[in-house]
Amino acid sequence: MKFEGIYTPLVTPFNDDFTLNKDALERTVEYLIDAGVHGLIVAGTTGEYYAMSMKERVYMMGLCRELIKER
DSSP: OOOOSOEEEOOOOBOTTSSBOHHHHHHHHHHHHHTTOSEEETTSTTTTGGGSOHHHHHHHHHHHHHHHTTO
């Protein structure tokens, strides 16, 4: 696998009750793809991974995969 281009960390949006804000996540993913990034770093150090359980991180990665599709 060869990585080229722009890869950006994805900030994890939360609701007031600290649950994942799916709508904000979808808007952010679409914005970054439309801006021309080549890849997203999901649940990295900017993504508050340390404050999320493993189950939450796996869920978020799956959701991002669905949002990104084959783009």
